[in-house]
Amino acid sequence: INKTAVQMLGVKTEQVLGKNYGEAFQSEPLRVVREIIQHVRGRASVEREVKIMLPDQILTVVATAATLRGDEGNILGIMVFLEDITQIQKVQRMEAWREVARRIAHEIKNPLTPIQLSAERLRKRYAKLLEGNGAILDKCTSTIIKQVEELKNLVNECSQFARLPAAELTPNDLNEIVKEALFLFKEGHRGIDFQFQREELPPLELDRDQIKVEEKGEIKISTVYNSSSGIVQLEVADDGCGLAPEVRARVFEPYFSTKKDGTGLGLAIVSAIVADHRGYIRVRPNEPKGTRFIIELPVPDQTDFQEIRRKAAYS
Structure with missing residues (x-):
């Protein structure tokens, strides 16, 4: 063996x-x-x-x-x-789901605006004329408008997933990109303790825009470079409640979500972006509790390092 x-x-x-x-x-x-x-x-x-x-x-x-x-x-x-062939099938399924998302977005989006406008017009024109039934009309039309807004949000996420642009790979410093992303997250999640442990990494070919939790807790981010395998590993670990094995097995599937209001597209989009970077993402339990997401990205050929560093310095 x-x-x-x-x-x-x-x-x-x-x-x-x-x-x-x-x-x-x-x-x-x-x-x-x-x-x-x-x-x-x-x-x-x-x-x-x-x-x-x-x-x-x-x-x-x-x-x-x-x-x-x-x-x-x-x-x-x-x-x-x-x-x-797990990764091959994953990419094939992702492409199939993108086509499904594109069709869903196209078929649902067109009638939403006239439905919403019609409900708003009915409420404005007849609410005062119906006397005792005006409150009922207002409640029903408000429900229609609210549900249309939720459908629009779903359609927008489907469109984002279906039209995910091709990655434009340029030499970049992964550590700097993570630092920029962390700065934004820290401002919006002050109850979370972000810890970033990083090693010096060779430049990677990345799409800077594409690469860019509970309310309280701890999130550890680390980067490691394995020179023998030519792989850079980015790990994000939390200390939350973790994921059940059956959830971990499906967590990157489009439209799979454990949240009541979730669309199940967030991690599917992440997985698609990583695949476009010729990388691999997997999820593991974090000891003693929580979850670890591990992203592995290939380093360009060692002979190209000097040229990549030169381009990165002037980009």
Whole structure:
């Protein structure tokens, strides 16, 4: 088992090396490996799309098992290949949801204004003429107008999600962008203690505008650069009530929300922006309580650093 499979499945190498596959791949999430090995018996190869249930996420994986044979046709072993297509499917679903959002916004937006204007006109013209029923008319038309406003807000969010502009990537300092965003958040959320721990980072190709909670609590922001993998990690952690596992698994889905008045588009938009930056976002529980959002962004080729720094200095 190679390092990538160990990381993907969240297991330790010693759990499987030197053991019979029936024993090594007995429990979740390794059970899918055992099942595809069983399916390949008597065949040259088998390919299956499977779901791997991890504690904090659900992976969609294409599992391929191939039988290895010697020169005389005898079976030498079985190789299993796992290809994680979770992110690919996520992008495809996001594009589909954008199209749905575009159509919803188009179909609903057009009739809203005449509905609102008609209700306002009815209230203005007939409220005083209906004597005892004027209060009823006023209440009903006010309800119509209020609900139309709520629908307009929903349509605006759908439009924002559907028409999210393509990212315009230029060399930028992620730490500076986070500092600017924090300044604005601090002014509007004085009950929250924001802590920003940062490392010196190489310039990243970012869209500055796109990259730009409970009322009380603590939010920790940190940036880390892993030079060996060429990845910059931005982590935002709070000390709130946290998210249930079933919520974490769906939190980036469009229109999924646990809030009564939520549209479920906020984190979907964040996820789309991160994907446009060739990055990855995931959510994890924060110990002892709360939630961590982790964004990983690729650093441009090391050979381009000097040129990127030069452009950043004069941009």
